[in-house]
Structures are given as C-alpha cells and as structure tokens.
Amino acid sequence: METILYLAHSEDDGSLGRAALETLSGAVELHKKMSSSRFVAGFVGGDVTAALTAASGCGAETSYSVSGPDFAMSRCASDTAALEAICRASGATIVVAPATSRFNRAIPGVAQRLGGRIDTHVGGFSVEGAELRIQRGYYRQRMIATLTRAARPWFLTVDSGLFAQWAGAAAPLKSERLDVAIDNDLRRTKVVGYQAPMAAAQTIRPDAKLLFVAGVGWTKKQADGQVHLEEAAKVITDFLGRSNASLGSSKSLVDQSSDGHNVFPFMSHLNQVGQTGATPRHPKGLAACCHGEEPHVVGWRFIGERRAINLDPNCGWAQGKADVLYVADAFALVAKVSELL
Numbered sequence: 001m002e003t004i005l006y007l008a009h010s011e012d013d014g015s016l017g018r019a020a021l022e023t024l025s026g027a028v029e030l031h032k033k034m035s036s037s038r039f040v041a042g043f044v045g046g047d048v049t050a051a052l053t054a055a056s057g058c059g060a061e062t063s064y065s066v067s068g069p070d071f072a073m074s075r076c077a078s079d080t081a082a083l084e085a086i087c088r089a090s091g092a093t094i095v096v097a098p099a100t101s102r103f104n105r106a107i108p109g110v111a112q113r114l115g116g117r118i119d120t121h122v123g124g125f126s127v128e129g130a131e132l133r134i135q136r137g138y139y140r141q142r143m144i145a146t147l148t149r150a151a152r153p154w155f156l157t158v159d160s161g162l163f164a165q166w167a168g169a170a171a172p173l174k175s176e177r178l179d180v181a182i183d184n185d186l187r188r189t190k191v192v193g194y195q196a197p198m199a200a201a202q203t204i205r206p207d208a209k210l211l212f213v214a215g216v217g218w219t220k221k222q223a224d225g226q227v228h229l230e231e232a233a234k235v236i237t238d239f240l241g242r243s244n245a246s247l248g249s250s251k252s253l254v255d256q257s258s259d260g261h262n263v264f265p266f267m268s269h270l271n272q273v274g275q276t277g278a279t280p281r282h283p284k285g286l287a288a289c290c291h292g293e294e295p296h297v298v299g300w301r302f303i304g305e306r307r308a309i310n311l312d313p314n315c316g317w318a319q320g321k322a323d324v325l326y327v328a329d330a331f332a333l334v335a336k337v338s339e340l341l
C-alpha cells in the first residue's frame with residue numbers, strides 16, 4: 001500500500017502560500033485516485049499553527065510537524081534535516097511537495113538521504129490500475145512525457161498553476177510534533193534579509209491576469225525610417241502601469257542589451273519567455289511586435305487566451321497560434337488601449 005505524504009513549509013506569517021495550497025489540492029485528488037493509499041501530511045516552519053488550520057479538511061489521517069525558530073528560515077541544512085525526519089516518521093512512499101524555491105533547494109537532498117528518486121516540475125498525475133503516472137514537460141524537446149517509477153520513496157515537486165488552491169472545511173488537522181536537533185554546524189547559514197527590486201520596478205508579476213510580451217519590433221525602424229526607442233519604452237511602461245500586466249520578452253529583444261545596444265532598462269533576461277526562457281502561467285496573453293516561434297510554441301504553452309499585435313499578417317502568430325491577431329501598428333494600438341484604461 002502506498003503512503004502519500006504531502007509536504008509544505010509555512011510562510012513568514014505562518015500561513016501556507018499559494019503553491020502549497022495548490023499542491024495540497026493535487027495531493028488530495030491523487031489520494032482519491034489511489035483509493036487504497038494512506039494520506040499523511042508534514043509541515044516545517046517557524047510556527048505552523050496557521051498552516052495546519054489552512055490544511056484543515058484535507059483528509060490526512062495524521063500529520064507531522066517540525067517547527068521553531070531554527071526552521072523559520074529557508075536554509076537547506078535545517079530544512080533537509082526536518083524533512084528527512086518527517087519522511088522517516090511517516091513511512092512515505094510517495095512524497096508530493098510544492099516546487100517553491102525553498103523546497104527546490106532542500107528536497108533533492110532528502111531524496112538522496114532516503115535513497116529515493118525525485119522528479120521535478122511535475123505537471124499532473126494519473127492513476128492506471130494502482131500505478132501512479134506523472135506528467136512532465138521537456139521543454140527543449142517540446143514533449144510532454146508520462147512517467148512511472150518502481151523506486152520508493154518517490155519525491156514529486158509540483159509546479160504551480162495546475163490545481164485550484166485548497167480551501168478546506170474546518171476540521172482541524174492532528175499533528176505530531178517531531179524534535180529535530182540543529183547543532184551549530186547546521187546553523188552556520190543565516191538569512192539576513194531579502195534584496196528585491198521595488199514593487200513598481202518589478203515587471204515580472206506571476207499573479208497578473210495578463211502577460212504582455214514585447215518583441216524586437218519595438219526597436220525596429222518604423223514607417224518614418226527611424227527607430228523610436230524612447231516612445232516604445234513609454235508606451236510599454238504606461239501600458240504595464242495601467243494594466244498591471246506582467247512583462248515578457250522575446251529572446252532577441254533581451255539579447256540586444258547584452259550586445260551593448262541601447263534597449264529597455266526595465267527588461268532583462270529574466271523576462272524572456274520561450275524554449276530557453278520561462279513558461280509563465282497567466283489567464284491571458286498579449287504579444288506585440290513579436291514574431292518568434294519559440295515564445296509562442298513553448299513560452300505560451302500555459303497561457304489561456306492568446307492575442308497578438310503585428311504589422312505583418314503572416315507573422316508567426318498568424319499560423320494558428322493566436323486566438324486573435326490584430327494586424328496593426330503596436331505603437332498606436334497599445335497607446336490607445338492605455339488611454340482607454
């Protein structure tokens with residue numbers, strides 16, 4: 001019989017984050033599909049009381065928690081020790097965890113300590129007979145693979161955006177507190193603070209309803225034979241400010257800055273979508289001045305409704321990839337939309 005262990009870490013305020021709540025829905029669904037399995041949960045964090053409440057009603061027969069000041073911060077050494085203790089106490093054979101940056105650093109080490117196997121970026125579960133199968137995208141190969149493994153424990157880190165966030169009934173989750181000793185060696189790493197750009201300067205907004213992808217067309221000579229970089233920057237930033245969209249870019253556009261060209265200061269390689277960039281998840285997407293194949297086929301795989309603006313009716317978007325293509329001048333169209341907003 002499989003024992004499915006759901007793992008989560010609490011956030012700074014003690015609650016469960018979005019990815020953890022989504023993965024909990026996924027784990028509950030998986031438990032239902034594997035009817036003969038046991039379902040247990042494990043929590044790590046400074047104070048996990050609110051996390052246990054957030055997970056209420058999930059149906060876990062028991063849960064294990066490791067908490068205290070030593071476990072408040074995201075630190076590989078203490079997280080790995082805590083998660084190892086939870087996995088051993090639960091006798092887990094299948095471990096399902098959100099692919100947060102904190103867990104992405106710690107869970108592979110836990111798999112190693114338990115002699116298990118791990119698959120990351122899990123994109124879905126199915127059960128055939130009693131056999132668990134997972135889906136995973138291989139972006140470069142443009143394939144979605146369905147995998148199964150005989151090795152146990154099998155660790156699965158689940159991508160965000162696949163399941164609805166868990167909103168449980170008020171049925172308190174029982175938790176057994178595990179004591180995990182952290183010595184001074186493990187305490188050597190300390191989190192002293194966060195460095196992040198100011199919210200207003202942050203153009204990557206994973207929770208935005210809209211992804212706005214800019215292509216190299218913004219930097220090309222326009223009808224008057226001139227480039228209009230300043231105007232392009234203003235049109236793009238005005239639109240982002242008014243729509244609260246997240247900003248994506250084609251590779252060609254962000255590559256220009258590394259070639260010493262004068263392009264947009266609010267954009268970096270982190271904005272790149274596509275085969276060698278990110279595959280963000282937003283309900284809607286709008287691409288402007290962008291022709292490229294990679295951003296569309298790969299970068300937009302998880303975007304719900306897709307629209308594009310291009311002067312060229314034969315641009316890449318027109319080849320069946322956009323739901324709506326506006327054959328128009330993006331400078332004029334995006335400025336007009338901002339005005340209307």
Ligand SMILES: Cc1cc2nc3c(=O)[nH]c(=O)nc-3n(C[C@H](O)[C@H](O)[C@H](O)COP(=O)(O)OP(=O)(O)OC[C@H]3O[C@@H](n4cnc5c(N)ncnc54)[C@H](O)[C@@H]3O)c2cc1C
Nearest residue numbers: 215216217250251274275276277289290291292294311330
């Ligand atoms: C191995 C490999 C990996 C790659 N990975 C990625 C990746 O991860 N992400 C990525 O983006 N690319 C990637 N590429 C590159 C990709 O194939 C394309 O070359 C690139 O995306 C094209 O960028 P673009 O659409 O911005 O520029 P272009 O192809 O130059 O398109 C510019 C468009 O702007 C339009 N335009 C110009 N002016 C206006 C205007 N006023 N109004 C409206 N439209 C206008 C033009 O009609 C044109 O269609 C990869 C390539 C390779 C070989």
